[in-house]
Amino acid sequence: MKPARFAYEAPTELEAALALLSDDLVDARVIAGGQSLVPMMNFRLAVPELLVDLNRIAALRYVRVDGGTLRIGAGARQAELLRDPAIEAGWPLLTAGVRHIGHPQIRSRGTVCGSLAHHDPVAELPALAVALDATMTVAGPSGRRRIPAADFFVSYYESDVQPGEILVEAAFPPVEADTGWGFAEIARRRGDFALVGAAGLVRAGADGRVAAARLVLFGVAERPLRATAAEQALVGSDGGEDVLARVRELVAEAVDPVADGHATAEYRREAAAHLAAEVAADAWGRTR
Amino acid sequence: MSEDPRLVRLTVNGVEHAAEAEPRLLLSDFLRHRLGLTGTHVGCEHGVCGACTVLVDGAPTRACLMFAVQAEGSSVTTIEGLAPDGDALHPVQQAFHEQHAMQCGFCTPGFVLSTVALLEEKPDADDDELLDALSGNLCRCTGYRNIIAAARQAREGMKAGE
Numbered sequence: 532m533k534p535a536r537f538a539y540e541a542p543t544e545l546e547a548a549l550a551l552l553s554d555d556l557v558d559a560r561v562i563a564g565g566q567s568l569v570p571m572m573n574f575r576l577a578v579p580e581l582l583v584d585l586n587r588i589a590a591l592r593y594v595r596v597d598g599g600t601l602r603i604g605a606g607a608r609q610a611e612l613l614r615d616p617a618i619e620a621g622w623p624l625l626t627a628g629v630r631h632i633g634h635p636q637i638r639s640r641g642t643v644c645g646s647l648a649h650h651d652p653v654a655e656l657p658a659l660a661v662a663l664d665a666t667m668t669v670a671g672p673s674g675r676r677r678i679p680a681a682d683f684f685v686s687y688y689e690s691d692v693q694p695g696e697i698l699v700e701a702a703f704p705p706v707e708a709d710t711g712w713g714f715a716e717i718a719r720r721r722g723d724f725a726l727v728g729a730a731g732l733v734r735a736g737a738d739g740r741v742a743a744a745r746l747v748l749f750g751v752a753e754r755p756l757r758a759t760a761a762e763q764a765l766v767g768s769d770g771g772e773d774v775l776a777r778v779r780e781l782v783a784e785a786v787d788p789v790a791d792g793h794a795t796a797e798y799r800r801e802a803a804a805h806l807a808a809e810v811a812a813d814a815w816g817r818t819r
Numbered sequence: 820m821s822e823d824p825r826l827v828r829l830t831v832n833g834v835e836h837a838a839e840a841e842p843r844l845l846l847s848d849f850l851r852h853r854l855g856l857t858g859t860h861v862g863c864e865h866g867v868c869g870a871c872t873v874l875v876d877g878a879p880t881r882a883c884l885m886f887a888v889q890a891e892g893s894s895v896t897t898i899e900g901l902a903p904d905g906d907a908l909h910p911v912q913q914a915f916h917e918q919h920a921m922q923c924g925f926c927t928p929g930f931v932l933s934t935v936a937l938l939e940e941k942p943d944a945d946d947d948e949l950l951d952a953l954s955g956n957l958c959r960c961t962g963y964r965n966i967i968a969a970a971r972q973a974r975e976g977m978k979a980g981e
Contacts, residue, residue: 570884608878635879635951639879640875
């Protein structure tokens, strides 16, 4: 299908893009990769009056490691993360998760910040941002705001980017030493959105036991869900089968997924429990 | 702020073009209807089937998920650009021919360009990367076995410098 008419501007400066978004009476949308927005426009689920294209803003096109922090500008494509061995070495959970996003044709155009701002609750990047404790920088008419990933994702397709604002950067802090990672998702076909997924980080202490753990589930709630009770169970444990069984129980208790045409709530609950234990085990295994 | 058509200048298959497009015109329709390059096929028009895959500045891209105005200044390669003289086929096209990697042929341009994009970036792609590269293209005839065989043959052939 074809999108409805819209006006189009492709400014070369961020300030000009913000100025275009400043008129409350114009239903404007920001486009970067467009890999979620254009399908919605083709279906006319989205009918913006004005598209503000970020692709000509050279200052937003960067991926760089800066003082140990990975900084990803709003113009950076998902595929760019997979081309730099330094990113894979420093943030292997991020690159493992990004490989699950769509297909090469999607990743070559889709942007990291676009996926974060769009916040599809079954998408990989929001969960990865929560797991890796990313910080989002949003630019608006009154300056910049920095928002931790834990507060950034509000509900289905809703992030903390307000009308008139643009997500300009996602920053991923360094991952602590002795930390292993795990990522798993269940999708019907390669490249599909996940039915349920999980991302995990586990840090080993000097005593050979789990010193810290972070487990994030997606596809089970309106936003990425930290499995805090399961994380607490892991800390201090030997990462063995007993604690993994406990992780499965705690995650099954913690999640309250909804059913849809793709999977029942019960299926999602069981899948979440198993995936959480799987990524915890993988992460623990990668600490050694 | 305007919905009016504007001039889009871009290079397609090495030839510079300039044609009018209103902002809502998809790159796929621009290639087909403004430039007459009907080798780019339009299947689902929402980014699922991969039939409209073209290379934009070398990157495999779904032409139905990009507006023509966004391609201003870009270099686009379509299926017509792989064997411009019409005599020698591109090694990927040759492999698809030899392996009979097409039935109705509708999905073929997209599969060929996805394979070209992968092998140009990663000539030594392993089978898993090859499957990942092709996973974004659907063949409704379900002729996947021969498509994968052709992609493997093209990989070996391009490695050998054929």
